[in-house]
Amino acid sequence: MRPAFPCHKPSTLEKPAMNQPSQYRDMPTRVATPSIFTWLILVIFLALFIQGLSGAGFTPDRLLRGAGNLGSFFAQAMPPDFSRIGPIAKAMYETFQMALVGVTFGVILSLPMALLCARNTSPAAPVRVVCRGTVATLRTIPDLVWALIFVVAVGLGPLAGILAIIMDTIGFCARFFSERVEEIRPGPSEALASTGAGRMQVITGAVLPEAFPSFVATSLFAVEKAVRSAVVLGLVGAGGIGVELNTAMTMFRYDQALTIIMIILVVVIGVEQLSSAIRRRVL
């Protein structure tokens, strides 16, 4: 123990008083000394950061040229070409549908999955471990990779996109659903069990009603997320507006590309506004 106040003269009073701080052997230091582990993490982080920065060719020169290119992109994109607004709107609509259908199936599948993952509703530990592993895997694989896989499996088009969104939604929703289920106070469930209710009855009676508002909020986040990812999925041929955007870009029709980007912006913002309005109502 190091003396906290070296200048302090030991008191001769009988009663231990507040002016004898040294009697508290375990008083925490003002700032916790970082452990070796913390230092190690810091050093590794700095090394990776500096290497990454130089590897990306992050030079002022290139940034300037990039800004110039961007300028010429916008110069060519202006004014946006609305002549193909019909097919573009249709593709956007298709994108939105992909997201909605994918999320709906994803949420439906997430429910049982979440109940199997949550500690308080899972029937057995091995089931829980397997389900958690599955959900973690689904979440780890990015949506774009799922889309690539499903394009191979079911061919180009919206079906591949929908399947990719389903996988992504399960990874997202099952995790947050099960975390919410685990947060539920055990009291009401126990009260129902004490009346002779079975496991499934307890779940429908006490667990789901209490978790429902949070499930709705999470599902709405999933819709927002799915609309954004549905846009990108088209770039690998999994249907939707991404296909249009890809075509416009490769054919240097930046004026059409700008129209598409503007429409995406409007729809994504619209969906986010709508979903937060619904969330406010439910919660």
Next chain:
Amino acid sequence: MRDIRVHDISKVFPNGTRALDKVGFELGAGESAVLLGHNGSGKSTLLRCLNALERPTAGRVEVGGINLTSARGASLRMLRRDIGVVFQRINLVPNLSAFQNVLFGAMGRQRGLLGSLSITASAEDRAFAMHCLERVSMAHLASQRADTLSGGQQQRVAIARTLMQRPSVILADEPIAALDPKAGQRVMELLWSVARDEGMTVICTLHNLSVARIYGERFIALVSGRKVIDAPAAKVSDADLKALYADADTAEDDGDAPGLSMPQAVNA
């Protein structure tokens, strides 16, 4: 009508806490007992063992002659149907209506998943739920969300849920702890009049000794998980009851503290 036989049960929690130490007693069908003891003396644990929410680590519990401790699955559910519990912390499903919470009392009688939801419940069940709410004078708040009710109102709804269950045993764990004196008195009167009307066997935990005096026919008291009093109320003196709490400080921290003086055991 069911009696309760507790054969020397002990409960040691996985973390090593010995909550009950060879507690045994018998309570005849239709009789009532008030359970007393300091905080952490094991009252809730004992009641939980009587509904198999907790399993004793030794000994066994028989309710109506059936061994509760070894019951599992469907036979456990059958037995639990007949044992109503009013919890220390009010355990209503917060975002459902009072009416819906009362309907859940019938869950044990239904086989399906949806039988006790407000939209799917049978007309008889709905009518009986309303009757139960009337019994606790809460019918006028039937459609209010449980978490918007006051503590006393919630506890009355919890009692209505237990009535809906139509049990022959009621275990009440400090049913009035969260209530003001007036509301507490009403809840106790309600509980006791219902139990008398239906011939139910009742064990009720209380911290308020004057309330215990009013309602207790028989006192059972625990100190650090051991039964120290089990006698008709008339034979237990106020000094005996006071002594239960005198050593609470030492007793809660460490049940095996040396020099812990136990109140004189009073047994009838």
